[in-house]
Amino acid sequence: MSADVVPGTPADAPASWIGRLRRLLERELPYEKLLPEEQPAYVASWIYVFGVLTLAALAMIILSGCFLAFNGPAWYHDSQTGRFVNSLHFWSVQLFFMFMLVHLAGKFFMAAWRGHRALTWIVGMLALVISIGAGLTGYLLQTNLDSQWISFEAKDGLNAVGVGAWFSVTNLGQVMLLHSFLIPAVMALIVLVHILLVRIRGVVPPLDAAKADAAAASKATGHQDVA
Numbered sequence: 385m386s387a388d389v390v391p392g393t394p395a396d397a398p399a400s401w402i403g404r405l406r407r408l409l410e411r412e413l414p415y416e417k418l419l420p421e422e423q424p425a426y427v428a429s430w431i432y433v434f435g436v437l438t439l440a441a442l443a444m445i446i447l448s449g450c451f452l453a454f455n456g457p458a459w460y461h462d463s464q465t466g467r468f469v470n471s472l473h474f475w476s477v478q479l480f481f482m483f484m485l486v487h488l489a490g491k492f493f494m495a496a497w498r499g500h501r502a503l504t505w506i507v508g509m510l511a512l513v514i515s516i517g518a519g520l521t522g523y524l525l526q527t528n529l530d531s532q533w534i535s536f537e538a539k540d541g542l543n544a545v546g547v548g549a550w551f552s553v554t555n556l557g558q559v560m561l562l563h564s565f566l567i568p569a570v571m572a573l574i575v576l577v578h579i580l581l582v583r584i585r586g587v588v589p590p591l592d593a594a595k596a597d598a599a600a601a602s603k604a605t606g607h608q609d610v611a
Contacts, residue, residue: 395404411528413580413583416584417584418583419593429590431490434486437479437487438484441477441480442480442571442575444473444475444476445473445480446568448469449473449533449564451566452466452473453564457527461527475564477519480515481519484515488508488509491505491508491588494508494588494591495588496588498588500585501581501588504578504581504585507581508575508578510574511571511574511578514574517562517567518567518568518571520534521562521567522551522574524553524559524563525556525559525560525563527556535552535554535559537555
């Protein structure tokens with residue numbers, strides 16, 4: 385008898401939540417979905433590139449941010465190498481937001497929530513909101529006059545909505561914890577869920593994909609529609 389089956393139950397009944405979870409993952413995330421070798425022809429369009437570019441910029445942000453956090457403010461203010469890594473981190477953030485907004489706009493005009501993809505769209509929007517918080521805390525970690533001015537201006541706004549009661553943007557320790565660990569961890573989880581949802585539902589096709597596929601099939605078979 386299989387170890388996954390409780391005696392006296394049907395053979396296809398999992399014994400525990402682990403078995404049910406395994407069967408769910410096997411059904412929803414088969415290897416051909418997780419690691420597809422081919423994509424539809426319309427994925428070659430430039431608008432589909434910006435999602436990957438956003439992920440590439442995010443990877444560079446995390447990599448350069450690890451160096452900055454490990455070496456500290458004195459290194460990225462006084463060292464030439466540190467200033468270079470700091471600039472690399474800064475411009476990676478600018479590219480990240482630019483690529484994400486283009487990706488968002490492109491998917492908005494493609495109605496990317498079609499085909500039971502609403503959750504994919506919602507998770508992507510949540511990633512944008514979380515990244516705004518990461519950007520704010522990043523500016524506060526510059527540890528210069530610019531970050532000091534931003535922190536005291538932001539403090540008044542956060543106090544006005546009641547957030548200042550448990551989070552102070554002038555507290556460098558809190559900001560460091562949020563920017564270097566908590567927000568990146570949440571962001572990584574959201575991005576992973578977003579990618580898995582894309583794999584499950586597939587890449588959203590263009591609005592005229594059915595017409596284009598029909599035209600391509602007609603051309604391949606040598607039949608032309610008669611007006």
